[in-house]
Amino acid sequence: MKNPDGSRLAKQRAKCFHCPHTYLCDTKSNGTSNMRNHLFYHCKKCPLYIPSKKQKNLVWDSAENEGKLIAKGFNEDVAKLALARMVVRDELPFSFIEGD
Known part of the structure; x- marks a missing residue:
């Protein structure tokens, strides 16, 4: 992602293709787990979404x-x-x- 003026953000962020949520994506400090968890467990529009099997x-x-x-x-x-x-x-x- 970039700022509206085209410059780079201070901390790199990634945007979900299916919804407007953004996540930090620096490879050294954040990794990709937060985006993977979002796609699998939170983004209901994503085809990879797995419904929650929380404790009943x-x-x-x-x-x-x-x-x-x-x-x-x-x-x-x-x-x-x-x-x-x-x-x-x-x-x-x-x-x-x-x-x-």
């Missing part, structure tokens, strides 16, 4: 299924859909989900 959470299943303890992983898309359904079903204002 233990939760109590619903009463209909005898309330057993099961392991469930978090899925952001499922959570967003459930949140949208809650807002529509309970007629909540959109400000209910805004903020941190």
Whole structure:
């Protein structure tokens, strides 16, 4: 990467081809692991992306299924859909989900 005026940056940076993220890429101090990790584990647009297999959470299943303890992983898309359904079903204002 270069500055907008065409001059070199003080510290070399590389830009992901799939998203706007940039990373330090000096061969002696930074290496290429940060870009590789970004492509494999963070950049969902990259064809090399591997979905995270994080540790699952233990939760109590619903009463209909005898309330057993099961392991469930978090899925952001499922959570967003459930949140949208809650807002529509309970007629909540959109400000209910805004903020941190």
